[in-house]
Amino acid sequence: MAWQYSGTNQKSAAELDWLAQFLAHPLCNPRELTSFHHSHKANLLDKFLSTNSNPFREEYGWCKSAVKICLPYEKAKWSSEAAALQMTVDGVWHWDLVNIIMKAFQSEQFKTFHTTPFRQCQKVSEDHIIDVLSEAYCSLEILHAYEEVNRLPHEPDGDLECVVASLMLWSDSTHLTNFGEASMWPFYMYFGNQSKYLRGKPTAMACHHVAYIPKLPDNFQDIYRGFFEHTSSREVLTHCKHDLFHTIWDLILDMQFMDAYQSGIIIWCADGITWWIYPHFFSYSADYPEKVLLGGINFLGKLACPWCLVAKKNFSKMGMVQDMQHHVTHVWIDSAEWQECISRAHKLVFQKGAPVNGKQVGYQLDEHSYVPTTNALSEFLLKFMVNFFLLLVVDLLHEFELGVWKAIFIHLLHILFAAGGDGIQELNKRYQNIPTFGHGTIQKFARNASAMKRLAAWDFEDLLQVCAIHNDL
Numbered sequence: 001m002a003w004q005y006s007g008t009n010q011k012s013a014a015e016l017d018w019l020a021q022f023l024a025h026p027l028c029n030p031r032e033l034t035s036f037h038h039s040h041k042a043n044l045l046d047k048f049l050s051t052n053s054n055p056f057r058e059e060y061g062w063c064k065s066a067v068k069i070c071l072p073y074e075k076a077k078w079s080s081e082a083a084a085l086q087m088t089v090d091g092v093w094h095w096d097l098v099n100i101i102m103k104a105f106q107s108e109q110f111k112t113f114h115t116t117p118f119r120q121c122q123k124v125s126e127d128h129i130i131d132v133l134s135e136a137y138c139s140l141e142i143l144h145a146y147e148e149v150n151r152l153p154h155e156p157d158g159d160l161e162c163v164v165a166s167l168m169l170w171s172d173s174t175h176l177t178n179f180g181e182a183s184m185w186p187f188y189m190y191f192g193n194q195s196k197y198l199r200g201k202p203t204a205m206a207c208h209h210v211a212y213i214p215k216l217p218d219n220f221q222d223i224y225r226g227f228f229e230h231t232s233s234r235e236v237l238t239h240c241k242h243d244l245f246h247t248i249w250d251l252i253l254d255m256q257f258m259d260a261y262q263s264g265i266i267i268w269c270a271d272g273i274t275w276w277i278y279p280h281f282f283s284y285s286a287d288y289p290e291k292v293l294l295g296g297i298n299f300l301g302k303l304a305c306p307w308c309l310v311a312k313k314n315f316s317k318m319g320m321v322q323d324m325q326h327h328v329t330h331v332w333i334d335s336a337e338w339q340e341c342i343s344r345a346h347k348l349v350f351q352k353g354a355p356v357n358g359k360q361v362g363y364q365l366d367e368h369s370y371v372p373t374t375n376a377l378s379e380f381l382l383k384f385m386v387n388f389f390l391l392l393v394v395d396l397l398h399e400f401e402l403g404v405w406k407a408i409f410i411h412l413l414h415i416l417f418a419a420g421g422d423g424i425q426e427l428n429k430r431y432q433n434i435p436t437f438g439h440g441t442i443q444k445f446a447r448n449a450s451a452m453k454r455l456a457a458w459d460f461e462d463l464l465q466v467c468a469i470h471n472d473l
Contacts, residue, residue: 061099066090067251069243072236073228075353084350085227087220087240092248094187094211097257101165101279102267104191104208110270112204113193115163117142136166136192136282149264149278160266160276166192169210169284169391185213187252192282213248216241235357242373245293249376261384281381284391287398294377295332295389296342301369306392307331309368332389334378341365345372401460409463413450424450434466442466 022028070084078084104110117139120132136142142164149162168190176182187210190199199206217223220240224232232240257279264278284294291306292299304312309330310323317323345364348354349372354361361372377388394400416423431449436442442462449463 061095061103063094063096065092065094065251067092067244067247069240069247070350071224071227071232072239072349072356073230073353074355074358076228077353078350081346081350087223089214089217089244091214092211092251094248094252095209096254097167097189097210097252097279098260098265100189100208100210101260101265101277105165105267105269105275105277108270109194109205112195112198113191114195115161115193115275117146117164119143135195136168139282141282142166142192142280145278145280154276160274162264162276162278164193165277165279166282167279168192168282171213171284171286171290173290183215185215187211187213211248211252213245216244233355233357235355239356239372242293242296242371246296246373246376250379253376253380258380258383281386281388281391283393284388285393285395287395291392291395294375295392296371296373296375296378298369298371302366303369307389332387334382334387334389336382338368338370339375339378339382341370342372342374345370346374397457401457401464405464406460409460410452416450431463431466 023030066088068086068088070081070086072084076084105113114135114137117137120134120138121129122132123129131140133139145164145166146162149164152162154160154162169187170189171185171187173185174183176184189208189210190206191208194204194206198204216237220237221231224230224236261279264276266274267277268274286294288306289299292304295306297303297306300312302312303309304315308327309332310326314323341364345361348358348360348364349356352360356372364370365372375388377391381388413424413427416427428449431445434442434445436444442465443458445462445466
């Protein structure tokens with residue numbers, strides 16, 4: 001207790017419990033703490049990470065690579081894009097996707113996987129049955145993929161059962177500190193073959209690291225000026241960021257994974273049975289800026305939605321019947337014509353010296369809000385007749401809990417302020433009187449919920465679940 005209440009006041013009761021667990025661990029020797037000094041241990045840890053004995057070594061599956069991006073410059077002409085001046089970006093830590101799949105199916109985690117998808121239905125009446133969509137392995141997408149891989153020609157005497165490995169991808173550029181510029185951009189993956197209730201448990205170790213993406217170097221402008229004697233424009237800098245993102249995805253989606261995606265992988269799994277595993281991209285979840293980056297469209301452009309072709313000028317009609325129909329019938333479709341359009345824009349930029357935001361490039365791209373960046377997912381998945389735009393699912397964290405619901409909650413608070421009286425105080429009182437529920441499902445609310453001070457996403461989720469705002473307020 002003396003440790004908790006000395007020094008800073010940011011040490012929680014949970015941290016004290018963790019400290020007690022560490023000290024009670026059989027491997028903890030109290031005598032080793034007599035000469036403990038943080039700076040000395042930190043130096044030893046830095047030394048450990050700088051050698052080949054650290055957890056990121058290749059024996060554990062990690063690879064460190066470098067990628068090159070081509071630098072455009074107005075009025076500079078080259079024979080091809082490959083002949084243009086290039087910048088090397090180091091420090092791309094990534095896993096091989098085939099290696100991740102093999103390790104997952106050979107580990108104890110595989111025993112919680114569903115290898116055969118199925119439909120869940122509810123019989124509402126004698127003549128009315130509805131589908132229950134709850135898990136990825138119960139979805140029509142995986143059912144169709146399972147039927148497709150079982151229709152593929154196999155060896156005449158082969159008796160291996162085919163399994164669809166449902167790959168669910170996430171990425172989120174994260175700021176690591178309240179102050180400073182420390183940040184991280186992880187790509188990670190879950191398997192849809194596993195129940196969402198298990199994937200949500202940290203102890204299930206269901207999350208698989210795919211890559212840690214570096215950003216453009218801090219001295220980018222100095223390097224660019226060294227090549228062209230001028231600093232880059234904002235549009236060129238944005239283009240290089242987009243190009244770096246897709247170049248790294250092109251590195252991850254290598255020829256080995258392409259062969260596995262097409263022909264499958266034969267794996268002797270943890271259950272002692274040999275299965276024929278076919279990887280299948282099921283979803284990609286990210287916030288809006290990363291979705292438009294992945295989709296290769298302009299941020300808040302004429303066609304701002306990464307899912308459908310609704311124009312930004314028609315956003316005011318959102319939720320109307322016509323808008324909902326448009327959302328279903330007019331969706332983004334990946335095509336060879338789109339790739340050819342991007343290719344023509346690249347030729348204008350690198351072979352004709354056109355600016356990336358110039359009229360010539362805009363004539364090719366502006367109608368559909370494209371950006372002049374070769375899309376790695378399009379180049380990979382279009383060969384298998386897959387529309388990668390359909391992978392971009394709703395991100396509940398950023399788009400709803402920290403987006404729509406937060407905006408609605410603020411709007412309701414403004415109404416209470418405008419109405420006057422003690423509506424805000426009554427709102428805070430109601431939230432304070434809500435007891436906790438479940439194991440972290442609903443936690444204790446702050447005394448002043450309306451102030452929204454330093455709230456995380458789960459705080460807004462709790463505010464929504466309680467629904468303390470009543471029509472009488």
